[in-house]
Amino acid sequence: xxxxxxxxxxxxxxxxxxxxxxxxxxxxxxxxxxxxxxxxxxxxxxxxxxxxxxxxxxxxxxxxxxxxxxxxxxxxxxxxxxxxxxxxxxxxxxxxxxxxxxxxxxxxxxxxxxxxxxxxx
Numbered sequence: 001x002x003x004x005x006x007x008x009x010x011x012x013x014x015x016x017x018x019x020x021x022x023x024x025x026x027x028x029x030x031x032x033x034x035x036x037x038x039x040x041x042x043x044x045x046x047x048x049x050x051x052x053x054x055x056x057x058x059x060x061x062x063x064x065x066x067x068x069x070x071x072x073x074x075x076x077x078x079x080x081x082x083x084x085x086x087x088x089x090x091x092x093x094x095x096x097x098x099x100x101x102x103x104x105x106x107x108x109x110x111x112x113x114x115x116x117x118x119x120x121x
Contacts, residue, residue: 021050024057029105037102041094048091051078053104056097060106068109071097 019031034053038045055078059066075096076084088096098114101107 022054022057024054024061026057026060026105033105034103041099041102043092043099043103046091048079048082049103052088052091052096052100056100056104056106060104066109068097068112071101071109075100 019025022029022031031050034050035045038049043049052075055074056071059071059074063070072085075088079087083090085096088100092099094115095112098108098112101112102114
């Protein structure tokens with residue numbers, strides 16, 4: 001994998017530690033971080049939780065400060081075949097964007113609060 005950031009160039013060992021399953025993960029994030037966060041949120045991680053994390057990380061790769069609508073639409077499109085928003089709230093009962101961003105190691109957009117439906121209050 002080619003170096004992607006100045007940090008990767010200056011610290012090639014960091015690039016080697018990146019999990020290839022999460023190519024767009026924020027610097028320093030690991031799946032173990034997500035597992036710890038999931039435990040704190042009372043979530044039992046499934047393949048779909050991991051997929052939601054990848055979708056959100058990809059959104060942040062493309063747009064460093066994405067709007068709630070972009071994240072909502074990306075998640076809903078990815079999980080449309082399983083029920084879209086309804087299914088996402090089964091995965092993340094306190095809000096797919098709030099909990100999904102937390103799981104993925106991302107700062108949610110301004111106004112997003114956990115337990116508030118994952119949307120702007």
